[in-house]
Amino acid sequence: MKSVELFAGAGGLAMGVSLAGFESLAVVEWDKWACDTIRENQRRGFPVVREWPLWEGDVRNFDWASIPEGIELLAGGPPCQPFSLAGKHRAFGDKRDMFPATVEAVRKLRPKSFIVENVKGLTRSSFANYYQYILLQLEFPEVVRKDRDSWLEHMKRLQAEKTSGALHLSGLTYNVVPTLVTAADFGIPQKRERVFIVGFRSDLGIKWSFPRTTHSLDALLYSQWVTGEYWERHGISSKSRPALPAKLKGKVRKLADMLFPLTEHPWRTVRDALVDIPDPRQCNDLDFLNHSFQGGAKVYPGHTGSPLDLPAKTLKAGDHGVPGGENMMVLENGDVRYFTARESARLQTFPDGYVFHGSWSEIMRQLGNAVPVALGRRVAASVAEQLAESELHKLARSRGRNVA
Incomplete structure (x- = not known):
């Protein structure tokens, strides 16, 4: 065809x-x-x-x-x-x-x-x-x-x-x-x-x-807060897990009381997508293509970054490069940093062997515009x-x- x-x-x-x-x-x-x-x-x-x-x-x-x-x-x-x-x-x-x-x-x-x-x-x-x-x-x-x-x-x-x-x-x-x-x-x-x-x-x-559809938020919440399978898969102990947000407690109780199992897969999270990719501050670009650290990430009103344990916010491409919070990740200690180009490519499901041409901001523009x-x-x-x-x-x- x-x-x-x-x-x-x-x-x-x-x-x-x-x-x-x-x-x-x-x-x-x-x-x-x-x-x-x-x-x-x-x-x-x-x-x-x-x-x-x-x-x-x-x-x-x-x-x-x-x-x-x-x-x-x-x-x-x-x-x-x-x-x-x-x-x-x-x-x-x-x-x-x-x-x-x-x-x-x-x-x-x-x-x-x-x-x-x-x-x-x-x-x-x-x-x-x-x-x-x-x-x-x-x-x-x-x-x-x-x-x-x-x-x-x-x-x-x-x-x-x-x-x-x-x-x-x-x-x-x-x-x-x-x-x-x-x-x-x-x-x-x-x-x-x-x-x-x-x-x-x-x-x-x-x-x-x-x-x-094949994946759902309900299935993610079930694997995180009912069975705990999500945390176990990522090797996160009970003490290190974040607290269940109060606004989700009622929803999780309903999921726990379900008589029939969910048929959809859990939403894939930032942690899922980046599970085997090293911190860019601890490797070089030869290990993972387009994986150089980009400094300067800051939180400001309306731009708070993507939590690790949910799907990322929509990657965006702005007139002047990257418009801030949508292209940041929130680390476990609450700090933020920009996604590298390779991490962003993972979020857009490009293969790791696919190379992007240009500066970091130019690559992020390409990725923000991509399907x-x-x-x-x-x-x-x-x-x-x-x-x-x-x-x-x-x-x-x-x-x-x-x-x-």
């Missing part, structure tokens, strides 16, 4: 797509540092990215004629700053809004499916109309905005097309499923909330829903499964057989 990755950044979603079995025909990214990261790993022969056809430049200048129509997957995370809670919230008025370019790629490539990832801020009430506008454009990519149209006028035309149902009979349309996802619910050691917009070409007749590799793989694998089943049904029908 063939894929194209847009706005690839350091390669998180693209790597997940590759690990799900897709072959990349183009990996498109404009940022030099992110491209240097991919090129450095290609030079080192890192297996997942070694054969990627990387194209450095503005996605709007890419030659779509070089890619055959009807590829299986188009994937990408358009720049999130126009919708980020930490950004300027300009949406359509922000020149970094790349959703129009994404829709154009869908229109020209006519992929069987697409995966679009973006920040939770896209679903804010202040963006409600524009969010619906994005979804309508992805559903009806052939209804092109006219030069004289404002985006609101274009949205009205899209709404009219949806009401008429005419395009669903003959034109290029997609069944679009948007989902707000917490990465920790899928085994990522980070409370990262993101929107995934997944679409399948309507003519394929595919009915899809987002993969079921967790394991989450990208989970979503892409679910899409691949549906596409494969669709092909099997098509083959069976052509042979006059029924497939259960």
Whole structure:
């Protein structure tokens, strides 16, 4: 199955797509540092990215004629700053809004499916109309905005097309499923909330829903405060364990009284993710790549760092490097320090052998913008499964057989 990755950044979603079995025909990214990261790993022969056809430049200048129509997957995370809670919230008025370019790629490539990832801020009430506008454009990519149209006028035309149902009979349309996802619910050691917009070409007749969650906070609390398995696994004695927060006592009592065991796995914590990685102050960067200590971490209002025994707060990338508390960890003695680039990569589920290019702040920007590799793989694998089943049904029908 063939894929194209847009706005690839350091390669998180693209790597997940590759690990799900897709072959990349183009990996498109404009940022030099992110491209240097991919090129450095290609030079080192890192297996997942070694054969990627990387194209450095503005996605709007890419030659779509070089890619055959009807590829299986188009994937990408358009720049999130126009919708980020930490950004300027300009949406359509922000020149970094790349959703129009994404829709154009869908229109020209006519992929069987697409995966679009973006920040939770896209679903804010202040963006409600524009969010619906994005979804309508992805559903009806052939209804092109006219030069004289404002985006609101274009949205009205899209709404009219949806009401008429005419395009669903003959034109290029997609069944679009948007989902707000917490990465920790899928085994990522980070409370990262993101929107995934997944679409399948309507003519394929595919009915899809987002993969079921596999991990939960309840399961983590159960392993910590009911069975104690979490602390035992990490070799933490009863005397060294933190006190159960008062606000959780009632919840833990209910968990202890359950008649049936929890079926989900515990949320993965910072301690889980970093269990075998040494303190950066006691090793050198040759032992663990991108694991140099970065000083200067401070606590200030609203930025208190990530506790060891919960998933990390969302890693972020700011205009001037790293915006403080989200990218710090709280040590057992209450002190704080910045996550190293390698520790942050662990929290984003990048392999330890994957090298990042640039200064610490530049690497953290790449990581803060990335899709967790394991989450990208989970979503892409679910899409691949549906596409494969669709092909099997098509083959069976052509042979006059029924497939259960």
